[in-house]
Amino acid sequence: MKISCIGAGNVAWHLTQALEKKGHQILEIYSRQPEHAQVLAQVLTHAGAINTLDFRESKAELILLAVSDDALESVLRSLKVSPQIILAHTSGSKPLEVFKHLKNPCGVFYPLQTFSKNKTVDFSEIPCCIEASDLGTQGFLIQLASELSRKVYSVNSEQRKNLHLAAVMACNFSNHLMAIAQQILEDQQLEFAMLKALIRETFEKALMYPPKSVQTGPARRGDLEILNIHQDMLLEYPNYRMIYEILSQSILEMYS
């Protein structure tokens, strides 16, 4: 399969390389920042960086749109493609409808994972969420996803939006809480490393049992004295104090 990719960020970086490993040919990489497209094209065997969104002469059968949500609609307005090319975006939040002004077969190929360029990921474990404009495209994208991953799901736009929201809650926000914890510790000349065993245990437990059933901590116990002490300790960090208060309140209510 001949594939081109619009976008050269983290998703494009991992997805194009995973596709190439499965024998697909990545032809063109476009990025608003041409140097990003060049860097990605260089790690791929056949790819070249291009500076235009005019794909009418492209040999690609599939164009992946792995751009930021902000950019997706403006890229689609500028895109020029012949009508038989399949288009698929990789966004968790954007509906299939973003393609509605185009006649192409189109779909969504959303890999539910957080990517960083400097950390390799095992694509076979990444859930791929597929949606498409028609059954043929749906089958095509499911087939492609199945080559990369053991976990392929058909997910409609409404479900995908909620999946993304849930991922933000469970992952992005958890990471931020760990960053806050690190700051609290370092302000006391303590190493973040002291928390690592506890963090590991917390997440492993939440992956093994329903997280609601393994909640621990002062709010879970209804220990209002500690909740007040902790909030007083956070007077110097008004944001963190608010976070502490709102999350504790939410735990108290979930188990009340």
Place this chain on the structure above:
Amino acid sequence: MKISCIGAGNVAWHLTQALEKKGHQILEIYSRQPEHAQVLAQVLTHAGAINTLDFRESKAELILLAVSDDALESVLRSLKVSPQIILAHTSGSKPLEVFKHLKNPCGVFYPLQTFSKNKTVDFSEIPCCIEASDLGTQGFLIQLASELSRKVYSVNSEQRKNLHLAAVMACNFSNHLMAIAQQILEDQQLEFAMLKALIRETFEKALMYPPKSVQTGPARRGDLEILNIHQDMLLEYPNYRMIYEILSQSILEMYS
């Protein structure tokens, strides 16, 4: 070493069994709920459940106070001990000062881990935070902790309070966010299992790099459009909406 334990909750459950494995003898278990003391005493080789806080006839050299923070001070008021017995509580939040009306050598033995009775833990990886009234007791508790764990720290009361606060942030609150994510998914007929690869990747990354440096997500990207969409999606869950708003705001500010 002959040890008795006041409390039969999760900390007492794991700590007494770990001490027994290292050759220590657990003599007495006291709990406000006598049946809890009996259950724990039965899994220990030499222990008996007792119904009194009068330890003046006890052969124990050390009494561990593994009770809830709420109960610690009232237990200490009722406790009758001969003055040479070492007393140590296991609380992350209570200062060493709770012992100040007693003449006994005393200290804190705080294992920084979340315990559930139905899940075994590897004590050798659990950071044990030690504080004591005098150098002799400090040395004694550090020695005891070193038999159980490779990670023993001297931590004063102020640091320990902050460690506990940081643990609540990084662990208890992260778990609650995962419980919220599960609810959001199940309301959409999606399995929580879909998020597991992403959750695993998130915390493994946060254990490998400083969490602040690996933050991802719409707030990190400053993608205000998605932030608004997600908040609108949470209209039916006012608590979760507030959590989303406050955490996103905190991320925006951390990277602004």
